[in-house]
Amino acid sequence: MSRLFANGLMKLRRRDFLKAATIATAAMGLPASMVDKVAAALKSPARPPVIWLHFMECTGCTESLLRTSHPDVATLILDLISLEYHETLMAAAGKQAEENLRRAVEKYRGKFICVVEGGISTKDGGVYCKIGGRTALEILKHVSADASAVIAVGTCAAFGGIQAAAPNPTGAVGVRDIVKDKPIINIPGCPPNGYNILATIVYILTFNKFPELDELNRPKFAYGRRIHDHCERRPHFDEGRFVEQFGDEGHKKGYCLYKVGCKGPVTYANCPTQRFCDVGVWPVAAGHGCIGCTEPNFWDNMIPFYEHVPGVEVPAGQGIVGKAERIGKFAIGAAAAGIAIHAAAGVIKKATTKEKEE
Amino acid sequence: MRVYRRVKVWSVLLRLYHWAFALSIITLFLTGYYIHNPFALGPWEGTPTNFLMAEVRFVHFVAGYVFIAALLVRIYLLFFGNQYERFTDFIIFRPRNLVRLFHTVRAYLYLGEHESYGGHNPLAGTVYLCVLVLSVFMALSGLFMLYPEGGLWASWGVTLFGTQQIARLFHYLLFWVYLIFVMIHVYLVVWNDIFGSEGIISGIFSGRKFLRT
Numbered sequence: 001m002s003r004l005f006a007n008g009l010m011k012l013r014r015r016d017f018l019k020a021a022t023i024a025t026a027a028m029g030l031p032a033s034m035v036d037k038v039a040a041a042l043k044s045p046a047r048p049p050v051i052w053l054h055f056m057e058c059t060g061c062t063e064s065l066l067r068t069s070h071p072d073v074a075t076l077i078l079d080l081i082s083l084e085y086h087e088t089l090m091a092a093a094g095k096q097a098e099e100n101l102r103r104a105v106e107k108y109r110g111k112f113i114c115v116v117e118g119g120i121s122t123k124d125g126g127v128y129c130k131i132g133g134r135t136a137l138e139i140l141k142h143v144s145a146d147a148s149a150v151i152a153v154g155t156c157a158a159f160g161g162i163q164a165a166a167p168n169p170t171g172a173v174g175v176r177d178i179v180k181d182k183p184i185i186n187i188p189g190c191p192p193n194g195y196n197i198l199a200t201i202v203y204i205l206t207f208n209k210f211p212e213l214d215e216l217n218r219p220k221f222a223y224g225r226r227i228h229d230h231c232e233r234r235p236h237f238d239e240g241r242f243v244e245q246f247g248d249e250g251h252k253k254g255y256c257l258y259k260v261g262c263k264g265p266v267t268y269a270n271c272p273t274q275r276f277c278d279v280g281v282w283p284v285a286a287g288h289g290c291i292g293c294t295e296p297n298f299w300d301n302m303i304p305f306y307e308h309v310p311g312v313e314v315p316a317g318q319g320i321v322g323k324a325e326r327i328g329k330f331a332i333g334a335a336a337a338g339i340a341i342h343a344a345a346g347v348i349k350k351a352t353t354k355e356k357e358e
Numbered sequence: 359m360r361v362y363r364r365v366k367v368w369s370v371l372l373r374l375y376h377w378a379f380a381l382s383i384i385t386l387f388l389t390g391y392y393i394h395n396p397f398a399l400g401p402w403e404g405t406p407t408n409f410l411m412a413e414v415r416f417v418h419f420v421a422g423y424v425f426i427a428a429l430l431v432r433i434y435l436l437f438f439g440n441q442y443e444r445f446t447d448f449i450i451f452r453p454r455n456l457v458r459l460f461h462t463v464r465a466y467l468y469l470g471e472h473e474s475y476g477g478h479n480p481l482a483g484t485v486y487l488c489v490l491v492l493s494v495f496m497a498l499s500g501l502f503m504l505y506p507e508g509g510l511w512a513s514w515g516v517t518l519f520g521t522q523q524i525a526r527l528f529h530y531l532l533f534w535v536y537l538i539f540v541m542i543h544v545y546l547v548v549w550n551d552i553f554g555s556e557g558i559i560s561g562i563f564s565g566r567k568f569l570r571t
Contacts, residue, residue, distance in 0.1 A: 215516035226506050226522070240396055240410030250398075259396065266522035268506070292523060301523045309394075309530050310523065324527065328534030335538045339545045342466075346549070349468045 017042070020076050020198070027199040027274055028211065029221045041206040042080060048205065049112040051104055051143055052086040055136040056129045056163045056172055057118030061154035062088045064191040068278060073194040080201055084112065087131075098132040105146050113204075114147035114182075116140065116175050119156040119163050123171025137178065144179045149210075151185045152176070153197060155293055158186035158216075165299035176217065185210060186217045190293035193274050196222040216296065218268070227264035227290050230272040233257065251287060261306035262289030269294040360555075362568040367442045367476050367561060372435055376562055378428040382421045383536060389418035390533055419504060426497045432490060442476050448483025455480040466546075474556040476569055482546070489539055496532050499525040 021039040025032070054062075066074045083089065084104035085097075092100050104112065118136075121128040126137035134142075144150050152158040152175040163172040176184055187196055200219050203211045211219040228234065236242070236256040243251040243260050258265070267290050271282045284290055292302040301310050309324045368376075392414050436445045446452070450459055459480040464470030466481070478486060495518075502515030502525045519525040551559045561567040 215513055224507060229506070238409050238412035239407060240414075242396055242398065244398060263523065265503075266526055268522075295521045295523060297521070298523075301521060301527075308526075310527055312527070312531070324530055324534075328531070328537070331534055331538055332541070335541055339542065342549075343545075345468055346553075 016072070017076075020073065021202075023195055024199045024202045027195045027221060027270070028203055034206075038202055038206055041202055042076065044205065047080065047082040049084050049104065049108040050081040050115055051084050051101065051112055051147070052089075052115045052117065053136075053139060053143060054087045054131075055116065055118030055120050055140070055157070056170070057154065057156045057161065059088055059117070061117050061189075061191040062086075065194045065197065068194045073198050077194075077198050077201060080198075080205065081113070084108070095132075101143070105143055109146045110148060112147055113201075114144050114150045115153055116150060116157040117153050119160045119172040119174060120178055121163075121170040121172050122178075123169070126171075128170035140175070140178055144175075144182055147182060149183045149185070149204075150175055150179055151187065151197075151200065153187050154192055155188040155190045155298065158188040158218075159296040159298075161190070162299050164297070183210060184217050185213065185219060187222070188216075188218065188294040188296075189269065190298075192294075193222070193269075193271070193276060195274055196270070214268070218294070222270045222274070223268045223294060225268065225270070227267050227269055227271055227284070230270070231264050231284055232272060233284060246287075254287075257284060257287075257289040258308065260289055261304065261308050263292035263295075263298075263302050263305075263308070264290040265308075267292040267295055361571045362555065363571050364566050365476060365569045366565055367440075367567045368565040369435075369440055369443065370565065371431060372439060372443050373562060373565055375428045375431040375435065378424055379432070382425040382428060383540065385421035386418060386425060387533070387537065389414045389421065393418060394530060394533075422497070422500050422504075425493070429490065429493050429497060436490075442478075445483075445487065448478040448480045449487070450480050450484055455483075459484075472550075472554050474554055474567070474569060476567060485539070489536075492532055492535060495528060496536075499529040499532075503529065 018035070018039060021042055022032070022035050024042075025035045025038045028038075030038070052062075065077070068074055078089075085101045087097070090097060090100065118129075120126065120136045120140055122137060126135035129136040131139060155161045156163065156172075157175050159174045160168075160172045160177075161174075163170055164174070174186075176186070185200060187200060189196070196219070199221065200211060203219070203221075211221055214220050214223055216223075228237070231237075233254065233256045236254070237258055241250060241253075241255040243255050243257050245251070246260060256262070262284065264284065271290070272284065275282045275285075289305070291305050292298045295302065303310060307323070312324045312327055393411070396411060435443045438444075441447060448455060450456060458473075458475060461470060461473055462479040462481045465472045477483070498514065498518060501511050502519060503522060505511040506522065515522070515525055519528060547558055550556065555570070556567045558567065
């Protein structure tokens with residue numbers, strides 16, 4: 001908070017401002033000629049009211065957003081919108097905070113954008129996540145009913161996230177499972193890239209419509225391509241040069257992380273091009289495979305993180321999760337044994353009938 | 359002495375399907391297993407490049423298209439083929455075929471006489487139908503992974519599998535199903551050739567089987 005005020009909120013240097021506008025334009029896949037239009041939208045005094053709700057989550061999405069710099073994405077987003085309620089950032093607390101939420105919903109009825117961060121508990125009436133005595137389920141239903149649109153920021157809000165992982169004790173789900181009558185944009189990721197959040201909001205302000213979305217309501221400009229298809233290690237994949245284990249010669253030489261479980265080939269996100277932390281870095285560049293954090297149920301489907309096919313639950317096997325390969329080998333063994341027994345039975349039968357004939 | 363007549367059972371199209379399917383499956387096995395678990399014989403830096411993974415993937419995709427073409431031919435023949443090729447000949451939802459199924463199982467357990475019906479016995483036919491259905495899923499999961507940004511495949515893929523990772527899991531698990539199927543298929547065909555009188559193996563080359571008069 002103090003850092004935001006120290007920045008003076010509005011006192012972003014023009015150079016940084018244009019830089020951010022250009023990055024946002026590029027993130028949306030728009031040509032350079034659109035930078036002016038985006039900059040105009042960024043400067044527009046008409047700031048859409050936003051109510052930012054936190055549910056079952058680690059606040060990592062907000063935290064990672066606030067920790068960007070050069071240019072400060074968080075400042076830009078916070079300048080761009082009129083943030084009416086945000087539990088991490090607001091000064092108000094307790095009853096006063098709840099009062100702010102109630103007043104904001106009334107004042108901007110039908111006009112505000114509802115941003116959701118975190119999953120929503122549905123089991124046992126949603127008692128596992130309560131704020132000010134109300135369940136997350138109640139709050140989301142109440143607030144989203146009056147929102148113009150809902151933006152689900154982070155994998156928890158989009159698809160349920162870590163608390164929705166098996167066995168999902170709290171019945172956690174994403175916004176899309178609760179809110180059915182409002183347009184939803186999902187910006188998944190753990191955390192999502194701040195520029196994808198910025199670009200989505202800027203797109204809506206610039207063109208007054210949603211960006212093109214994919215099957216899972218993710219903006220196509222950010223989630224339209226698999227990580228694998230833009231990865232800087234892709235040539236090593238095509239060459240058949242792989243890291244066999246972390247720290248080996250191939251790892252030191254920057255080879256492809258496919259064999260140590262990189263989920264880049266099955267994950268849609270713009271990490272290789274957008275990158276993180278303002279220094280052009282992202283997990284694969286740093287030598288760790290993608291864990292597929294922008295995909296639904298990634299905590300269940302992408303594990304084990306260091307193998308590329310997930311564990312398989314054996315039906316009626318009391319929930320034994322095994323390697324797909326082990327199951328395959330077992331089945332092959334059983335089939336081979338079956339064949340052997342069948343052949344042996346034939347041989348034995350022939351031998352016994354011969355005896356009778358003799 | 360038993361008298362047999364030579365009967366035309368398999369059309370040219372069915373035989374072409376069978377061998378295109380068989381050869382594409384073998385190719386898909388070998389290339390698919392490399393793609394799943396690439397062995398570390400790829401060139402290291404300093405040696406001439408050969409794009410091993412890219413080439414193997416190319417072969418896999420070409421074989422995949424042959425597989426799909428063959429699959430479509432078989433689905434067509436299930437409805438419009440000759441009397442032995444149509445699904446009605448061996449589907450188990452017919453009293454005649456249920457009786458045949460019983461006889462087949464008995465023969466396979468060395469408990470009864472080996473009989474021949476011209477086309478597939480209902481046990482084999484049922485397994486083939488299952489394999490064809492699985493093949494459709496194999497093709498769809500493959501196409502979803504091959505065209506991750508293709509509007510049609512992407513929307514079908516998400517509807518069917520949810521994510522690419524699940525499509526990949528299906529694709530990989532079905533790989534083992536085919537491996538097991540091929541093992542059992544080859545064993546039983548050889549077994550039938552030895553104990554039966556149809557000449558089942560030469561039949562898939564010549565299209566003709568020997569049936570008892």
